[in-house]
Amino acid sequence: MDAFYASAELLRYPQLKGLPVIIGGGRRAEDEALKARYGDRLHEIPTEAFPQLKDYVGRGVITTATYPARAFGVGSAMGMMKAAKLCPQAILLPVDFARYRHFSRQFKAIVTAMAPQMEDRGVDEVYIDFTHVEGGQDDHGRSLALQMQAAIHAATGLTCSVGVAPNKQLAKMASEFNKPNGVSIVLESDLQTMIWPLACRKINGVGPKADAKLQALGIQTLGDLAAKELPWLVENFGRSYGAWLHASSWGRDSRPVVTESEPVSMSRETTFDRDLHAVRDKAELGAIFTELCQMVAADLQRKGYVGRTIGIKLRYPDFRIATRDHSLPLYTQDAAAIRHAAGQCLKRAPLDQRLRLLGVRVGGLLPLEQALAQGLVGDWQAMRQAQSRLGVAEPKADPYTLPLFDDLD
DNA sequence: TCTGGGGTCCTTAGCCCC
DNA sequence: TCTGGGGGCTAAGGACCC
Numbered sequence: 001m002d003a004f005y006a007s008a009e010l011l012r013y014p015q016l017k018g019l020p021v022i023i024g025g026g027r028r029a030e031d032e033a034l035k036a037r038y039g040d041r042l043h044e045i046p047t048e049a050f051p052q053l054k055d056y057v058g059r060g061v062i063t064t065a066t067y068p069a070r071a072f073g074v075g076s077a078m079g080m081m082k083a084a085k086l087c088p089q090a091i092l093l094p095v096d097f098a099r100y101r102h103f104s105r106q107f108k109a110i111v112t113a114m115a116p117q118m119e120d121r122g123v124d125e126v127y128i129d130f131t132h133v134e135g136g137q138d139d140h141g142r143s144l145a146l147q148m149q150a151a152i153h154a155a156t157g158l159t160c161s162v163g164v165a166p167n168k169q170l171a172k173m174a175s176e177f178n179k180p181n182g183v184s185i186v187l188e189s190d191l192q193t194m195i196w197p198l199a200c201r202k203i204n205g206v207g208p209k210a211d212a213k214l215q216a217l218g219i220q221t222l223g224d225l226a227a228k229e230l231p232w233l234v235e236n237f238g239r240s241y242g243a244w245l246h247a248s249s250w251g252r253d254s255r256p257v258v259t260e261s262e263p264v265s266m267s268r269e270t271t272f273d274r275d276l277h278a279v280r281d282k283a284e285l286g287a288i289f290t291e292l293c294q295m296v297a298a299d300l301q302r303k304g305y306v307g308r309t310i311g312i313k314l315r316y317p318d319f320r321i322a323t324r325d326h327s328l329p330l331y332t333q334d335a336a337a338i339r340h341a342a343g344q345c346l347k348r349a350p351l352d353q354r355l356r357l358l359g360v361r362v363g364g365l366l367p368l369e370q371a372l373a374q375g376l377v378g379d380w381q382a383m384r385q386a387q388s389r390l391g392v393a394e395p396k397a398d399p400y401t402l403p404l405f406d407d408l409d
Numbered sequence: 410t411c412t413g414g415g416g417t418c419c420t421t422a423g424c425c426c427c
Numbered sequence: 428t429c430t431g432g433g434g435g436c437t438a439a440g441g442a443c444c445c
Binding site: 076122124125204205209210309311321322323325 | 441
């Protein structure tokens with residue numbers, strides 16, 4: 001469901017249909033003010049009352065854009081400031097994840113009602129196994145795909161594009177053929193005519209790095225890739241990735257549709273309005289750090305998970321990233337325990353430069369009940385009380401890794 | 410005034426242990 | 428005793444995706 005967010009916003013503000021609209025940024029205030037002023041008559045808000053991209057100040061990127069906006073050359077992941085130059089008159093709407101999650105749930109409920117074998121790939125994307133669905137093979141799946149589109153549109157007002165193919169890799173490529181509201185069928189026999197002319201970048205799993213390397217080796221299309229021998233690809237891309245590239249170019253993908261999965265990690269991160277210095281902005285950083293830990297802890301508690309690998313992520317002004325992590329002997333979802341372990345990680349990270357972003361992650365997740373049943377959850381509060389009672393001091397940080405945000409410990 | 414946030418998976422390297 | 432695999436685990440980085 002490409003441009004899912006944009007479609008959802010156009011349902012709320014139909015007067016913006018046909019106009020360039022950008023979803024992104026973080027400024028909710030203007031949006032809330034408009035909603036407060038017009039109440040439930042949002043469709044009556046005059047277009048000139050909406051904030052415009054040229055008035056945006058900040059460091060955000062575009063989440064999505066309507067097709068009229070894309071005509072100006074703006075699109076997902078582009079910096080807002082750059083987009084403002086290309087299309088200053090574009091109307092700017094804030095991201096409203098709660099609204100998109102609502103539509104996402106509706107969309108997935110309709111899909112699973114019609115075809116229970118569904119793999120969740122994010123808010124606006126799923127893989128569906130048509131194999132055992134009644135009528136799923138009629139007209140190579142087109143009939144069922146059209147029924148699903150109609151049902152989704154009737155319930156949500158949203159459009160979506162569908163690709164039907166023998167496997168997930170081909171289906172993903174097929175879904176791109178007919179946006180935003182089409183159905184495309186790709187059969188095994190269509191490989192040479194429909195898949196091989198495509199750029200390698202169209203494979204789900206070939207990003208900018210792999211694409212640049214492929215191009216440097218003279219490989220532009222999937223046909224070029226398919227023409228290469230497997231040993232040559234393995235030599236140039238490694239055993240795993242080389243073999244995967246070869247299989248993908250030949251339309252081979254044996255991954256099943258996975259209907260259930262457990263999360264592996266949860267994280268919270270934030271890019272600062274301005275780059276912060278570990279010494280000069282220590283108080284501010286410390287407060288943000290603690291808040292990130294509290295947010296991750298709240299996420300874990302709300303979703304019923306504990307984790308034992310606590311990590312931090314730093315991004316410097318030059319966009320280099322440093323991560324540090326530490327595995328605890330027992331699992332936790334306690335904000336103070338996370339804050340403490342993350343603080344220890346921070347002491348091992350280079351803090352001689354300003355920071356652009358700070359993040360906190362908890363990995364090695366286990367469902368809380370499972371960890372409790374196995375006696376793997378640490379009583380962090382009791383441990384802290386014991387430590388303070390016994391007067392156990394934290395080890396002093398060495399002066400070369402200072403400064404730290406430890407004022408809040 | 411470039412470049413978000415929340416994820417997954419893979420690779421490499423060091424270490425321990427068998 | 429020495430050497431040579433491994434497998435498992437942790438840590439760090441990186442590519443990629445929505």
